[in-house]
Amino acid sequence: DGGITQSPKYLFRKEGQNVTLSCEQNLNHDAMYWYRQDPGQGLRLIYYSQIVNDFQKGDIAEGYSVSREKKESFPLTVTSAQKNPTAFYLCASSIGSNLYGYTFGSGTRLTVV
Amino acid sequence: KQEVTQIPAALSVPEGENLVLNCSFTDSAIYNLQWFRQDPGKGLTSLLLIQSSQREQTSGRLNASLDKSSGRSTLYIAASQPGDSATYLCAVSGAGSYQLTFGKGTKLSVIP
Numbered sequence: 001d002g003g004i005t006q007s008p009k010y011l012f013r014k015e016g017q018n019v020t021l022s023c024e025q026n027l028n029h030d031a032m033y034w035y036r037q038d039p040g041q042g043l044r045l046i047y048y049s050q051i052v053n054d055f056q057k058g059d060i061a062e063g064y065s066v067s068r069e070k071k072e073s074f075p076l077t078v079t080s081a082q083k084n085p086t087a088f089y090l091c092a093s094s095i096g097s098n099l100y101g102y103t104f105g106s107g108t109r110l111t112v113v
Numbered sequence: 114k115q116e117v118t119q120i121p122a123a124l125s126v127p128e129g130e131n132l133v134l135n136c137s138f139t140d141s142a143i144y145n146l147q148w149f150r151q152d153p154g155k156g157l158t159s160l161l162l163i164q165s166s167q168r169e170q171t172s173g174r175l176n177a178s179l180d181k182s183s184g185r186s187t188l189y190i191a192a193s194q195p196g197d198s199a200t201y202l203c204a205v206s207g208a209g210s211y212q213l214t215f216g217k218g219t220k221l222s223v224i225p
Binding site for chain 2: 045
């Protein structure tokens with residue numbers, strides 16, 4: 001079955017540490033996205049990529065970095081510069097024109113310890 | 114900047130009731146609108162996608178309507194069941210943009 005796989009499901013980060021969240025899709029979608037979800041707030045866009053080797057900042061990109069070396073993969077690194085990283089992170093994908101809407105992964109919950 | 118509002122923030126109904134969830138958006142120049150369901154601690158599951166040229170979409174007990182000119186969409190759930198309990202999110206995609214703008218969701222509880 002086609003879909004989006006996010007790993008790990010739970011992740012714990014120590015202060016000053018960088019961590020990387022994995023997102024893989026086998027839907028042959030061109031575009032991929034990272035959203036952050038906090039209680040009481042809507043989903044907020046961190047980064048998105050329309051094609052391989054290209055990505056753009058979303059509304060809250062500070063303290064995050066991404067890469068898109070393969071069509072199937074769009075990992076997100078939460079750097080030590082992100083002061084409040086505890087949140088639920090969701091990866092999504094769509095075909096190039098978003099004609100058929102988004103497909104989301106199951107999410108990664110990141111907690112700072 | 115597009116803003117999406119969902120009313121009510123929470124809703125509790127007895128099993129078997131028909132119900133309506135509301136979504137409004139400020140910029141009517143949208144490409145499409147998508148309704149999602151989210152269970153606690155889980156990702157988003159797409160329920161219905163309405164293109165800007167469409168007025169409604171149906172899937173089983175769910176019906177979503179779109180009035181682009183007034184910036185409104187409704188999600189109608191018929192004969193609600195306890196398994197429908199979840200948070201329902203509305204999101205719009207702007208013309209020429211791949212990005213989705215989300216509302217904060219409506220948390221639905223269906224009481225047996």
